[in-house]
Amino acid sequence: MKIVVCVKHVPDATADRTFTEDGNTDRESVDSLLSELDEYAVEQALRVAESGVDADITYLTIGPDDAKDALRKALAMGGDSAVHVSDEDIEGSDAFGTSLVLARAIERHGFDLVVCGMASTDGTMGVVPALLAERLGVPAVTHLDELAIEDGAVTGRREGDSATVRVQGTLPAVVSVTDRSGDARYPSFKGIMAAKKKPLETLDLADLGIAPEQVGRTGARSAVDTAAKRPPRTQGEIVADDGAGGVGLATFLTAKKFI
Amino acid sequence: MAEILVLVDHTDGAVRKPTLELLTLARRLGEPSAVFLGQGADTATEVLGRYGAHKVYVVDAPEVEEFLVTPAVDALTQIAESTSPAAILLPSGPDGKETAARVALRLESGLITDAIDVTADEDGPVTEQSVFAATYQVTAHVTQGVPVITVKPNATAPEPAPVTPAVEKWDVTFGPASAAVKVLSRAPRERSDRPELTEADIVVSGGRGVNGAENFAVIERLADALGAAVGASRAAVDAGWYPHSHQVGQTGTQVSPGLYLAAGISGAIQHRAGMQTSKTIVAVNKDEDAPIFDLADYGVVGDLFKVLPQLVEEIERRRG
Ligand SMILES: Cc1cc2nc3c(=O)[nH]c(=O)nc-3n(C[C@H](O)[C@H](O)[C@H](O)COP(=O)(O)OP(=O)(O)OC[C@H]3O[C@@H](n4cnc5c(N)ncnc54)[C@H](O)[C@@H]3O)c2cc1C
Ligand SMILES: Nc1ncnc2c1ncn2[C@@H]1O[C@H](COP(=O)(O)O)[C@@H](O)[C@H]1O
Numbered sequence: 001m002k003i004v005v006c007v008k009h010v011p012d013a014t015a016d017r018t019f020t021e022d023g024n025t026d027r028e029s030v031d032s033l034l035s036e037l038d039e040y041a042v043e044q045a046l047r048v049a050e051s052g053v054d055a056d057i058t059y060l061t062i063g064p065d066d067a068k069d070a071l072r073k074a075l076a077m078g079g080d081s082a083v084h085v086s087d088e089d090i091e092g093s094d095a096f097g098t099s100l101v102l103a104r105a106i107e108r109h110g111f112d113l114v115v116c117g118m119a120s121t122d123g124t125m126g127v128v129p130a131l132l133a134e135r136l137g138v139p140a141v142t143h144l145d146e147l148a149i150e151d152g153a154v155t156g157r158r159e160g161d162s163a164t165v166r167v168q169g170t171l172p173a174v175v176s177v178t179d180r181s182g183d184a185r186y187p188s189f190k191g192i193m194a195a196k197k198k199p200l201e202t203l204d205l206a207d208l209g210i211a212p213e214q215v216g217r218t219g220a221r222s223a224v225d226t227a228a229k230r231p232p233r234t235q236g237e238i239v240a241d242d243g244a245g246g247v248g249l250a251t252f253l254t255a256k257k258f259i
Numbered sequence: 260m261a262e263i264l265v266l267v268d269h270t271d272g273a274v275r276k277p278t279l280e281l282l283t284l285a286r287r288l289g290e291p292s293a294v295f296l297g298q299g300a301d302t303a304t305e306v307l308g309r310y311g312a313h314k315v316y317v318v319d320a321p322e323v324e325e326f327l328v329t330p331a332v333d334a335l336t337q338i339a340e341s342t343s344p345a346a347i348l349l350p351s352g353p354d355g356k357e358t359a360a361r362v363a364l365r366l367e368s369g370l371i372t373d374a375i376d377v378t379a380d381e382d383g384p385v386t387e388q389s390v391f392a393a394t395y396q397v398t399a400h401v402t403q404g405v406p407v408i409t410v411k412p413n414a415t416a417p418e419p420a421p422v423t424p425a426v427e428k429w430d431v432t433f434g435p436a437s438a439a440v441k442v443l444s445r446a447p448r449e450r451s452d453r454p455e456l457t458e459a460d461i462v463v464s465g466g467r468g469v470n471g472a473e474n475f476a477v478i479e480r481l482a483d484a485l486g487a488a489v490g491a492s493r494a495a496v497d498a499g500w501y502p503h504s505h506q507v508g509q510t511g512t513q514v515s516p517g518l519y520l521a522a523g524i525s526g527a528i529q530h531r532a533g534m535q536t537s538k539t540i541v542a543v544n545k546d547e548d549a550p551i552f553d554l555a556d557y558g559v560v561g562d563l564f565k566v567l568p569q570l571v572e573e574i575e576r577r578r579g
Binding site for chain 1: 363391403445556
């Protein structure tokens with residue numbers, strides 16, 4: 001079974017993330033890493049491979065040069081090879097551009113199963129997996145807390161907008177998994193050493209037959225007008241409980257008319 | 260006037276509050292038409308009309324219940340192709356966002372997700388979003404095709420604008436079943452007597468400091484005294500102390516109530532992403548260095564098992 005795992009290299013969420021002047025995520029001033037939510041996708045792919053299915057796992061990322069770090073981290077967790085799509089013209093792509101590039105790269109490689117995270121930690125749209133499925137013409141079994149691959153189908157549990165549903169789609173399919181699907185493993189020292197020798201292929205738009213104007217800022221179908229930092233919250237009154245902390249809090253809440 | 264399509268979120272015809280918010284926002288952009296999928300349109304029509312839906316397009320086909328997301332995509336795309344709306348609004352949430360994205364792809368349109376406000380501009384809708392764990396506020400607009408926008412709960416207060424809607428039944432042609440995902444079973448989210456997280460004006464949340472499922476009674480008691488919804492940190496949810504549907508944060512629910520009270524929660528960035536746009540924030544934590552205090556309008560450094568019960572007692576006393 002050919003498994004492709006889509007992983008994104010994102011600015012560290014615990015650092016101060018900002019925008020560039022033209023309204024894109026600033027990738028220079030903050031360290032980037034493998035999106036934590038995509039670690040769950042890596043973990044699920046590895047578990048499928050460990051469940052006795054004869055699987056070949058390839059990681060796929062779109063991003064600037066250092067996005068390779070995300071691929072190496074994933075390879076250190078396990079898996080076989082990686083594909084890095086890098087092209088200046090991709091910068092500024094929206095979810096449509098991103099999903100186009102990912103879909104072409106996935107078709108080129110071949111697939112039975114595509115595994116994604118539930119959302120990227122910087123964009124947080126959570127729509128790329130569904131767009132991939134739409135483009136590839138296969139089922140989108142997304143947002144799974146739990147999944148199983150059996151008899152050529154993927155079955156899983158999903159917390160939807162107003163109900164928890166059990167869902168099933170036949171392979172080939174695109175799945176996305178949540179942060180409840182199972183803790184991701186840490187790379188071992190052996191894994192980190194082995195990752196350095198695993199094949200990593202780099203592709204550009206021409207390799208995928210995509211014209212530059214289909215992606216990037218030119219291809220984007222929405223535009224940011226303004227991006228303003230919210231004024232940081234200011235700390236109010238902090239009191240140590242001297243035995244009447246609850247009463248003091250009640251006084252504050254009464255003054256604010258919550259009581 | 261330009262038609263605005265609004266996808267209705269409902270359970271058996273009971274329309275959920277965020278849909279009424281969408282209808283209210285849609286009226287700023289044009290004339291709302293509700294798209295109702297599944298059973299219960301008769302019950303829903305009155306409510307939808309009360310909030311300004313001039314038309315209700317009804318798709319009552321079994322596929323809507325049997326498959327995930329794609330029937331809604333087929334329906335909305337086909338309705339949009341023949342009505343040429345000026346915008347399409349959907350609720351934010353996994354189902355709404357995926358539907359929106361696929362509709363936009365098929366219509367060759369642009370998409371904006373998780374808007375917290377939508378206003379009319381001469382060139383079309385302008386959206387407001389809160390990004391990077393709610394540290395930035397972004398305005399944006401769609402530059403291609405029919406703007407498809409998903410909106411978060413509580414973006415605006417629902418305002419009635421009664422009309423009598425024209426009801427139109429639609430026969431939708433559903434796409435290849437091979438690319439569809441079957442729904443094997445469906446368990447509607449349990450309804451509690453407390454307000455819903457996204458709809459409540461006050462949220463009381465507990466974290467790892469609550470230290471046990473049975474101790475959440477302390478949080479619930481305060482929530483009930485204040486008429487609040489109950490929230491939880493991921494640490495408390497992962498420990499199995501409270502259901503995931505109550506998780507506040509990046510991978511849970513994002514709330515923006517008048518008052519957010521965090522008890523036994525440290526205030527990690529992923530938790531803040533779900534609550535730091537609340538109007539007033541109160542924290543109770545044993546550790547005076549807990550980062551949650553940085554954003555608290557009022558904080559008590561102390562044991563939540565002492566402070567919260569005393570607060571409940573005091574609320575009851577003040578209310579006589
Ligand atoms: C990709 C990703 C997504 C995430 N998404 C979310 C999310 O959606 N929501 C979320 O909440 N977290 C999320 N997290 C987890 C987040 O990073 C933190 O681990 C989590 O929020 C910690 O929960 P906590 O504050 O309850 O626990 P802790 O950080 O352990 O804090 C517990 C606090 O309780 C205090 N305390 C203990 N006992 C008492 C007492 N008796 N009285 C008063 N105070 C007491 C302690 O001083 C401490 O400050 C996510 C993490 C990742 C990596
Ligand atoms: N640039 C990218 N490279 C590889 N995978 C991506 C990229 N962007 C998004 N994805 C995948 O799509 C998922 C959802 O992303 P998003 O829709 O941007 O929130 C992520 O968890 C990844 O699995």
